[in-house]
Amino acid sequence: MGKVESRVIKPPIEKVVSGKIFKPDKAYTTKVLVKNAGIAFMIWFLTMASTVGLLYVLYFIDPAEFGSAIDSMNIWAPKMSYWMIIGNLLWLIPAEVLTPIYINSIEYSVISESGESMPEIYVKKGILTITRKHVPFRTITNISSNAGVFDRIFGLGSVSIETAGYSGSNQTGPEEKLEGIRFYEEVRDFILNELRKFRTPYVTTTEPDREAPVPRGPGLDDEILITLREIRDLLKEKGE
Numbered sequence: 001m002g003k004v005e006s007r008v009i010k011p012p013i014e015k016v017v018s019g020k021i022f023k024p025d026k027a028y029t030t031k032v033l034v035k036n037a038g039i040a041f042m043i044w045f046l047t048m049a050s051t052v053g054l055l056y057v058l059y060f061i062d063p064a065e066f067g068s069a070i071d072s073m074n075i076w077a078p079k080m081s082y083w084m085i086i087g088n089l090l091w092l093i094p095a096e097v098l099t100p101i102y103i104n105s106i107e108y109s110v111i112s113e114s115g116e117s118m119p120e121i122y123v124k125k126g127i128l129t130i131t132r133k134h135v136p137f138r139t140i141t142n143i144s145s146n147a148g149v150f151d152r153i154f155g156l157g158s159v160s161i162e163t164a165g166y167s168g169s170n171q172t173g174p175e176e177k178l179e180g181i182r183f184y185e186e187v188r189d190f191i192l193n194e195l196r197k198f199r200t201p202y203v204t205t206t207e208p209d210r211e212a213p214v215p216r217g218p219g220l221d222d223e224i225l226i227t228l229r230e231i232r233d234l235l236k237e238k239g240e
Contacts, residue, residue: 021107027154028180029103035150036095040088047084052077102127108178110187119194121161123176135176137194139163144174145188157184159191 052073059066102125109122121135141164147157158181160174181187 021109023108024103024106024180025154025156025182027182028156029100031150031154031156031180032099032103033096036092036099040092044081044084044088048077048081051080098127103180105130106180108181110190121176121178121191123178133176135161135163137191140191140195143188143191143195145184147184155182156180157182159184159188161191 055066055069055073059070105125105127107122107124111119119137121137121140123131123133123135125131140161142160142162144160144162145157146160151157159178161176161178162174178184178187
């Protein structure tokens with residue numbers, strides 16, 4: 001039998017699915033720093049270009065009124081450019097300093113280290129205000145991956161996570177997003193495989209045999225069925 005080639009993943013997928021903490025790739029920091037500088041440049045360029053363009057349009061409409069402004073462009077344009085650069089640096093410098101600190105604070109975990117009976121996605125973010133979010137697999141309704149043009153330049157991608165409760169609210173976009181991951185496709189595929197386990201009725205770890213599916217009624221979704229099964233199991237344990 002020929003040798004089957006396996007794809008090398010760095011870090012290994014075993015580390016990801018074991019509940020250990022992993023962080024965004026270092027290239028993600030570079031990407032955000034470059035993106036910040038690009039935004040500053042675009043603000044400067046679009047402001048200067050639109051101002052000069054508007055003046056030329058007005059000049060063609062009324063040369064007598066705006067001719068002097070066009071003539072003095074070589075005087076006021078450098079000054080305007082200078083103050084635009086200063087204004088951009090006021091937000092760009094703090095952003096460039098805080099970006100690596102913020103990204104370094106991000107932590108991801110695909111399975112909780114507290115146990116395997118209830119897999120979840122754990123995300124920690126923040127510098128001053130630290131946010132820790134736990135998203136159980138059984139509440140996830142949709143998983144998608146994304147890698148834009150800018151992401152692909154740095155070999156990165158992201159995994160978006162949507163849940164039933166969050167999707168039904170007025171919030172837009174995914175509830176959580178694992179960003180700056182080099183092995184994002186492997187993470188997405190692993191979560192999808194785990195989610196398929198929850199398509200069957202939920203069984204607690206104390207039950208030796210899988211029971212028959214709970215009958216479905218109109219308007220009942222997977223989340224309601226799972227909750228009913230958990231309540232039933234708790235009542236059964238108390239009665240024993």
